[in-house]
Amino acid sequence: xxxxxxxxxxxxxxxxxxxxxxxxxxxxxxxxxxxxxxxxxxxxxxxxxxxxxxxxxxxxxxxxxxxxxxxxxxxxxxxxxxxxxxxxxxxxxxxxxxxxxxxxxxxxxxxxxxxxxxxxxxxxxxxxxxxxxxxxxxxxxxxxxxxxxxxxxxxxxxxxxxxxxxxxxxxxxxxxxxxxxxxxxxxxxxxxxxxxxxxxxxxxxxxxxxxxxxxxxxxxxxxxxxxxxxxxxxxxxxxxxxxxxxxxxxxxxxxxxxxxxxxxxxxxxxxxxxxxxxxxxxxxxx
Amino acid sequence: xxxxxxxxxxxxxxxxxxxxxxxxxxxxxxxxxxxxxxxxxxxxxxxxxxxxxxxxxxxxxxxxxxxxxxxxxxxxxxxxxxxxxxxxxxxxxxxxxxxxxxxxxxxxxxxxxxxxxxxxxx
Numbered sequence: 304x305x306x307x308x309x310x311x312x313x314x315x316x317x318x319x320x321x322x323x324x325x326x327x328x329x330x331x332x333x334x335x336x337x338x339x340x341x342x343x344x345x346x347x348x349x350x351x352x353x354x355x356x357x358x359x360x361x362x363x364x365x366x367x368x369x370x371x372x373x374x375x376x377x378x379x380x381x382x383x384x385x386x387x388x389x390x391x392x393x394x395x396x397x398x399x400x401x402x403x404x405x406x407x408x409x410x411x412x413x414x415x416x417x418x419x420x421x422x423x424x425x426x427x428x429x430x431x432x433x434x435x436x437x438x439x440x441x442x443x444x445x446x447x448x449x450x451x452x453x454x455x456x457x458x459x460x461x462x463x464x465x466x467x468x469x470x471x472x473x474x475x476x477x478x479x480x481x482x483x484x485x486x487x488x489x490x491x492x493x494x495x496x497x498x499x500x501x502x503x504x505x506x507x508x509x510x511x512x513x514x515x516x517x518x519x520x521x522x523x524x525x526x527x528x529x530x531x532x533x534x535x536x537x538x539x540x541x542x543x544x545x546x547x548x549x550x551x552x553x554x555x556x557x558x559x560x561x562x563x564x565x566x567x568x569x570x571x572x573x574x575x576x577x578x579x580x581x582x583x584x585x586x587x588x589x
Numbered sequence: 590x591x592x593x594x595x596x597x598x599x600x601x602x603x604x605x606x607x608x609x610x611x612x613x614x615x616x617x618x619x620x621x622x623x624x625x626x627x628x629x630x631x632x633x634x635x636x637x638x639x640x641x642x643x644x645x646x647x648x649x650x651x652x653x654x655x656x657x658x659x660x661x662x663x664x665x666x667x668x669x670x671x672x673x674x675x676x677x678x679x680x681x682x683x684x685x686x687x688x689x690x691x692x693x694x695x696x697x698x699x700x701x702x703x704x705x706x707x708x709x710x711x
Contacts, residue, residue, distance in 0.1 A: 355703065356616050356617070356700040356701060356702055356703070357700070357701050357703075358698050358699070358700050358701075359606060359610050359698060359699050359700075359701055360697075360698050361602060361603075361606050361696040361697065361698055361699055362695060362696070362697060362698075363602045363606075363695065363696050364693070364694065364695050365595045365598045365599060365602075365620075365694040365695065365696065366595075366598070366694060367598075368598060368601070369598075446594065447591055447594075448591055448594075450594070478591070478627065479591035479627075481627050482591060482595075482626075482627045482628070483591070504676065507674070507676055508627040511688075539684065540676050540677070540684045541676045541684070543684055543685050543686075
């Protein structure tokens with residue numbers, strides 16, 4: 304059993320008291336019912352006939368377990384006054400680069416922490432650690448997304464950035480992470496101008512799940528056939544309420560708007576007690 | 590790809606339901622998958638065979654009921670049908686839609702084979 308959350312993986316499930324596993328297949332008589340077939344047979348009055356199966360209503364959501372962990376994470380963020388953001392995009396959209404720059408800007412202004420999700424390596428965590436921000440790297444191995452359970456474990460290794468931001472950089476993947484709630488306040492989807500402005504229509508789930516879309520690498524716009532206005536229009540086709548910002552870490556264009564968005568969302572989550580402890584509340588060091 | 594981890598959830602749910610009901614073999618697993626759920630039924634079928642191996646549902650048949658997608662169109666002020674991959678209202682072509690159904694991913698029911706004692710000779 305895991306000490307952090309009391310979880311048990313299926314392999315760790317013990318046999319429940321009173322639950323017999325010893326259904327014995329050795330009979331003291333012969334009968335040749337088929338163990339391979341889908342329909343078991345019983346013998347009645349010398350005729351083999353199908354045994355009745357019984358139907359059991361289950362009605363359980365496939366994501367119910369993840370959602371329970373996500374709810375626990377969300378409760379924890381609310382209690383600590385932490386803005387948790389789930390950063391999602393295809394690989395190479397500039398999530399880590401934007402994150403590094405953002406951490407530099409927030410340094411001394413807001414407490415921060417980072418959970419990095421990648422299939423393999425600590426490369427991103429090393430980049431984050433170089434900024435001085437506390438970071439936990441999660442490697443998903445063959446997994447294509449972070450789930451709320453993994454994030455819960457990562458939280459156990461991080462001091463809560465009360466009155467600040469926890470950035471969760473998801474695995475680069477524009478499909479699967481859309482379905483998995485981590486307990487975040489918002490999913491922030493990145494779309495770089497080198498990807499194509501039709502991506503929101505081709506991968507609508509992610510843009511539907513997000514609250515903010517960052518169109519990144521805008522300094523490259525003169526060199527690529529990417530229409531930022533069309534990209535945003537496409538994103539709003541699948542999610543009319545989506546906020547959109549266009550920015551570049553290299554040129555700095557639009558970056559202030561992103562920081563203002565962060566400050567607004569942080570302020571919305573700081574409980575009064577944290578605000579007082581931090582020295583009066585609004586606009587700390589800003 | 591996340592169909593594999595979703596199917597692992599199916600296995601946990603099915604194994605537990607079989608255990609609670611004292612069954613050693615599951616003959617059918619019926620899922621309800623919404624048209625707007627971010628999951629591919631074909632990929633689920635592939636994952637089912639792999640993930641169910643060694644468990645009570647190893648030889649079970651997988652049935653997938655599709656649940657139609659529905660949305661509220663704010664411009665039409667009406668409930669409308671929304672197919673997989675569609676982002677516009679079929680009536681007005683507008684995009685001010687609120688999805689109201691068809692995102693479910695659920696184990697609906699399972700069929701359990703009679704246990705060994707019941708299956709012996711009459």
